[in-house]
Amino acid sequence: MRRRPMLLVTAAATLAVVAAVGACAGTGVGEPGSTTSSGDGTHAEPGPTAAADPAYADRALAAPYPLLDTAFGPGTITEALPSTSWRFGTGRAMRVSDLVVTGRFTAWRHGTASIWSGPRDASTGAPVTWDDARAETRVLLMTFDVDTVVAAAPGVTSDTALRVAITVDAPYDAAAVARGLVAGGETVLLLAAPGDDGLWRVAFGGGLLGRVADDGVVTWGVLDAAARIDASRQALADSAAGVRVSDLAAAAERAPRTIALGG
Numbered sequence: 081m082r083r084r085p086m087l088l089v090t091a092a093a094t095l096a097v098v099a100a101v102g103a104c105a106g107t108g109v110g111e112p113g114s115t116t117s118s119g120d121g122t123h124a125e126p127g128p129t130a131a132a133d134p135a136y137a138d139r140a141l142a143a144p145y146p147l148l149d150t151a152f153g154p155g156t157i158t159e160a161l162p163s164t165s166w167r168f169g170t171g172r173a174m175r176v177s178d179l180v181v182t183g184r185f186t187a188w189r190h191g192t193a194s195i196w197s198g199p200r201d202a203s204t205g206a207p208v209t210w211d212d213a214r215a216e217t218r219v220l221l222m223t224f225d226v227d228t229v230v231a232a233a234p235g236v237t238s239d240t241a242l243r244v245a246i247t248v249d250a251p252y253d254a255a256a257v258a259r260g261l262v263a264g265g266e267t268v269l270l271l272a273a274p275g276d277d278g279l280w281r282v283a284f285g286g287g288l289l290g291r292v293a294d295d296g297v298v299t300w301g302v303l304d305a306a307a308r309i310d311a312s313r314q315a316l317a318d319s320a321a322g323v324r325v326s327d328l329a330a331a332a333e334r335a336p337r338t339i340a341l342g343g
Contacts, residue, residue: 134291137260138301140252141286142309153284157300157316157323158331160270160284162233165338173338177270177283180230180332181238182292182325184267188258191219191245218254220246221279222261224269230325231332236273244271245279247286266292268325296324 154160154176161180165173193215194205208215222244229238246261248254261267270288271280282289287306290298300319 132259132263133256134260134264135301135305136252137257137264138289138305139309140248140257140260141246141282141289141302142305143252144247144249144286154316157270157288157319158328159339160288160316161328161332162231162236163332163334163336165336166341167338168341175233176272177288178233178236178273179238179271179280180232180268180328181224181226181242181271182228182230182266182268183224183226184265185222185244185258185261186225186241187223188262189221191221193218216250218248218250220248220254220258220261222246222258224267224280227266228325230268230329233273242271242280243278244269245277245281264291268292268298268328292325296326297322298325298328 153166154164158164160176162175162178165175167173190210193208193210193212194217195208195214196205196216198206205217210218224242224244226238226240226242232238246257248257268290269280270283272283274280287302288300289302290300292298300316303316303319
């Protein structure tokens with residue numbers, strides 16, 4: 081089993097559901113295709129191509145998705161909104177997400193590539209070049225253009241464009257994943273606030289990325305793909321219930337609450 085980094089990006093990431101992100105890599109195949117590139121290394125996608133498959137991106141993001149214990153963490157999408165906090169025993173309250181936005185992925189560039197296997201601590205990896213065949217994870221630095229802010233934790237604000245880090249496990253083709261995300265059109269993201277690197281990350285181990293239909297209904301492709309990979313993986317109860325963006329906004333406006341876990 082390949083080691084990979086724990087997604088410890090905010091205090092909320094210490095929740096069991098996020099800290100449980102495992103080392104399991106999925107099986108996938110690379111996809112051919114080309115991108116346009118500017119001089120600064122940013123890849124701007126003018127539109128979907130034959131290889132731009134949002135479902136492929138969903139499968140790649142689901143591959144390392146954590147095996148979740150239903151006793152810890154959210155049981156619904158709405159419980160993962162910034163308006164809900166979680167507290168273990170007498171510890172401080174934490175959130176699964178800090179910001180919920182709709183918009184589109186519009187461009188991407190290479191981030192880091194790393195090797196995690198071998199005799200080393202699982203919290204550190206050996207950096208390699210992006211094209212190194214030994215790389216076990218590659219990080220996409222995606223540009224997400226924000227249309228609407230659906231919900232935000234106190235003190236959290238959104239720019240018109242966000243930098244979002246997406247980690248892709250080998251043997252998935254990271255460039256094909258990026259093209260799939262761009263081709264996905266209108267998207268809703270539940271995000272964990274940036275750490276020192278200034279990068280946002282998709283909450284719930286990368287699972288809380290949904291695509292918005294014209295009528296506002298959200299489909300949660302990563303969660304669906306995770307359940308197909310392993311039926312024992314926890315599905316959030318309302319992820320298949322036709323949740324609309326307006327439902328998320330209404331839930332986020334309710335009185336904040338804190339859910340106690342443990343003694």
